[in-house]
Amino acid sequence: MPGVKSSDIPLSAFANAMQQFDEAAAKLNLDADLLEAIKQPRRSLIVKLPIRRDDGRLEVFTGYRVQHSINRGPAKGGIRYHPKVSLDEVMALAAWMTWKCAVVGIPFGGGKGGICCDPSTMSSHELEHLTRRYTAEILDLIGPERDVPAPDVNTNPQTMAWIMDTYSMHARQTSTAAVTGKPLEIGGSRGRVEATGRGVTITAREAAKNKGISYDGATVAVQGFGNVGSITAKLMHQSGCRIVAVSDVFGAIHKPDGLDVPGLIEHVKTTKKVLDFPGSKRISHEELLSLDCDILVPAALENVITEDNADSIKAEIIAEGANGPITPDADKILNQKGVLVVPDILCNAGGVTVSYFEWVQDRMGYFWDEDEVNRRLELVMVRAFNDVIKVVEEHNTSMRIAAFMLAIKRVVDVTLMRGFYS
Ligand code: NAD
Numbered sequence: 001m002p003g004v005k006s007s008d009i010p011l012s013a014f015a016n017a018m019q020q021f022d023e024a025a026a027k028l029n030l031d032a033d034l035l036e037a038i039k040q041p042r043r044s045l046i047v048k049l050p051i052r053r054d055d056g057r058l059e060v061f062t063g064y065r066v067q068h069s070i071n072r073g074p075a076k077g078g079i080r081y082h083p084k085v086s087l088d089e090v091m092a093l094a095a096w097m098t099w100k101c102a103v104v105g106i107p108f109g110g111g112k113g114g115i116c117c118d119p120s121t122m123s124s125h126e127l128e129h130l131t132r133r134y135t136a137e138i139l140d141l142i143g144p145e146r147d148v149p150a151p152d153v154n155t156n157p158q159t160m161a162w163i164m165d166t167y168s169m170h171a172r173q174t175s176t177a178a179v180t181g182k183p184l185e186i187g188g189s190r191g192r193v194e195a196t197g198r199g200v201t202i203t204a205r206e207a208a209k210n211k212g213i214s215y216d217g218a219t220v221a222v223q224g225f226g227n228v229g230s231i232t233a234k235l236m237h238q239s240g241c242r243i244v245a246v247s248d249v250f251g252a253i254h255k256p257d258g259l260d261v262p263g264l265i266e267h268v269k270t271t272k273k274v275l276d277f278p279g280s281k282r283i284s285h286e287e288l289l290s291l292d293c294d295i296l297v298p299a300a301l302e303n304v305i306t307e308d309n310a311d312s313i314k315a316e317i318i319a320e321g322a323n324g325p326i327t328p329d330a331d332k333i334l335n336q337k338g339v340l341v342v343p344d345i346l347c348n349a350g351g352v353t354v355s356y357f358e359w360v361q362d363r364m365g366y367f368w369d370e371d372e373v374n375r376r377l378e379l380v381m382v383r384a385f386n387d388v389i390k391v392v393e394e395h396n397t398s399m400r401i402a403a404f405m406l407a408i409k410r411v412v413d414v415t416l417m418r419g420f421y422s
Contacts, residue, residue, distance in 0.1 A: 011303040013092035019328045024404030041068045047137035065138040068094035068110040071415050075111030078152030085114035100345040102407035104384045106356040111147045119154045135166040144177035150355045151181040177362035180355035189358035191373035197231025199350015202381040203342045204319040216240035219293040224300030228321040237261035245288050252288040253280035298325035305330045320344040343400035353380050
């Protein structure tokens with residue numbers, strides 16, 4: 001359109017997810033009707049949630065639960081609380097979950113949920129009411145054999161405990177496997193809180209090996225310092241990487257000779273922000289993304305690396321802790337520059353993998369120690385990384401397209417095996 005810059009058009013995460021699918025599917029020579037049958041979300045539910053706020057006001061929130069696929073097993077995926085949650089975003093996140101579970105070979109489909117709200121302005125009491133009402137509204141969809149929620153942005157083990165309790169009250173029995181990412185005392189798995197960051201660390205290490213970069217001493221910038229970003233920073237720091245910059249929603253900090261990550265985690269516990277960490281200097285969000293470092297870990301939200309800033313990226317590896325941080329246009333620019341992008345559906349799959357372990361342990365009623373969980377996670381992540389690299393080499397394509405190809409093929413295989421009920 002004349003006079004309209006691409007940056008003026010709002011980016012649709014779902015359109016991006018569909019574009020990634022189409023690009024990978026085109027390389028597989030599969031029947032177009034079959035692809036159509038697995039591409040779109042299977043069902044999407046929109047719910048209204050009237051909540052009495054602490055000051056007596058009634059406020060109506062909107063929530064979503066989308067099941068993209070249940071072909072390989074129950075739907076699986078997190079629940080996000082954020083003011084920008086929309087059906088478009090939840091559909092994209094649900095689709096990425098389908099491909100993610102297939103890439104790491106765990107027996108789940110893909111789902112996602114979210115509530116459009118600003119949790120930073122809500123009390124714990126209000127959040128509990130919102131969570132319980134949301135759970136009651138999506139009750140027909142969820143359950144250990146149907147669709148199993150987990151934490152995502154601004155939700156945590158406490159949120160999962162409320163969901164598990166609400167589900168169980170309606171089922172008239174304690175049903176721990178209805179949700180994952182729970183506190184340990186009520187059926188959570190050891191290692192779950194750290195699992196996504198651990199998976200990012202493992203795949204970034206494998207990517208460094210692949211690129212011939214020494215992981216020990218590698219310089220790293222991390223965008224987002226929540227569950228995924230802070231734990232990735234902590235584990236990479238423990239592995240000898242130098243974490244030179246981190247950010248959160250309030251701002252970014254830089255220390256070229258490396259941040260003391262355990263100290264920073266304590267600072268964030270007290271001040272709730274990374275800013276003003278002693279010895280660090282403030283930089284802008286954009287500066288963090290374009291820092292001269294070996295590994296960049298976007299671990300916040302979607303669409304942060306676009307065609308407008310992709311060319312300024314200097315990192316040799318991008319490990320996608322977040323879902324959908326790079327748009328398809330930006331991907332092309334990064335590929336041309338030779339940046340190795342470890343795609344979200346592989347890179348951050350450690351979380352859903354240990355969620356699967358949690359679900360397995362809940363159903364057995366027998367719990368593994370943390371070493372056992374981490375050992376199994378390492379095996380799954382390294383195997384998936386190598387599976388993707390094999391497709392990269394066979395088809396001379398990017399890791400993202402290779403991961404999608406692998407995942408689509410796995411979903412197609414079970415879809416054909418099951419046949420079509422009509
Ligand atoms: P979180 O709520 O724990 O943390 C999000 C972090 O991002 C916070 O530090 C927040 O301040 C920061 N942030 C938000 N907007 C920002 C901005 N514009 N610039 C810089 N920082 C910003 O969420 P999380 O669970 O760590 O999830 C982060 C990403 O990882 C999401 O894309 C999520 O879908 C993905 N993910 C999470 C899990 C999981 O197990 N939690 C698993 C797989 C993928």
